[in-house]
Amino acid sequence: MESWNDAHGVEARVEELLRSFSGIRWLKDPEMWTLTTWRIGGKALALVEAESEEELAMVLNHCDRLEIPWRILGRGSNILVSDRGFRGVVVRLGGRLAECSLLPGGQVEAGGGVILGRLVQFAMEHGLGGCEFLAGIPGTVGGAVVLNAGCFGKEVGELVERVLVRERNGTMRWWGRDELSFSYRGSNLRGGYMVVVKVVFQLFPEEKKQAEEKVRYFSLLRKNSQPLELPSAGSVFRNPPGEYAARLIEQAGCKGLRLGQAQVSPKHSNFIVNLGGARAWQVEYLMEWVRREVYRRTGIWLENEVELWR
Secondary structure: OOOHHHHHHHHHHHHHHHHOOOOOEEEEOOEHHHHOOOOOOOEEEEEEEEOOHHHHHHHHHHHHHOOOOEEEEOOOOOEEEOOOOEEEEEEEEOHHHHOEEEEOOOEEEEEOOOEHHHHHHHHHHOOEEOOHHHOOOOOEHHHHHHOOOEEOOEEHHHHEEEEEEEOOOOOEEEEEHHHOOEEOOEEOOOOOOOEEEEEEEEOEEOOHHHHHHHHHHHHHHHHHHOOOOOOOOOOOEOOOOOOOHHHHHHHOOOOOOEEOOEEEOOOOOOOEEEOOOOOHHHHHHHHHHHHHHHHHHHOOOOOEOOEEEO
């Protein structure tokens, strides 16, 4: 990883990278606060949209060859980008990698860039159910599978049949169900610069009306318990075994704690909300304050659910 003193070298290599692209959409110096649900973050060096497996392979292979740091961006949820930004290339999956298709036997294939709400809608349109709980999660299929996203006692890993993965060495291949390992807010796809390119979900027949009722039910639960009216990244900390992070934070007296325009939500204490113009350093400071207070009172060290981009 390049230091800040080496930033010029990285920028020159990114310029070389962008010049090598033909027909691939890209943007220089994107403001990351416009691309994240927290509405926080400085600039990246470039934003590139890969619209097929071939384009994705080319972009990432070139980044690896030129030793340019890169990250995959979904809806920008679950991440906190530094105020100084990210000194590398941000890659977003679009085109064919943001589409769904129907397979035999109640299966749906979805690109890693498919918005979760679109996956739910596509399933309902084809008389399939099982994924309704994902409707209100502001993420994409790729991120949801890597993190085994879930809520209300359900997890996306339960639905996954196979995954097309771009592995650390650049190889792209399908991983079967027996190769996948899902855990609470994690999987063996997390870390190591592996990318979820496509996912096949095993769903089941369900009437559209019934599925729509479930979506409304989960949406109401979310609306009543989460501060959806303000920018956030969802749950900041993972729930410790047998406990709830929100309850520990509230018991530690941190609910409503505020620094500048960042605040531990009075509605759900495992959310930190942006009241307008919050900075990443303020959010990080609050996270550390909360973590230490909970540890001081309970001996439990809260682990991040959000990913820090520096």
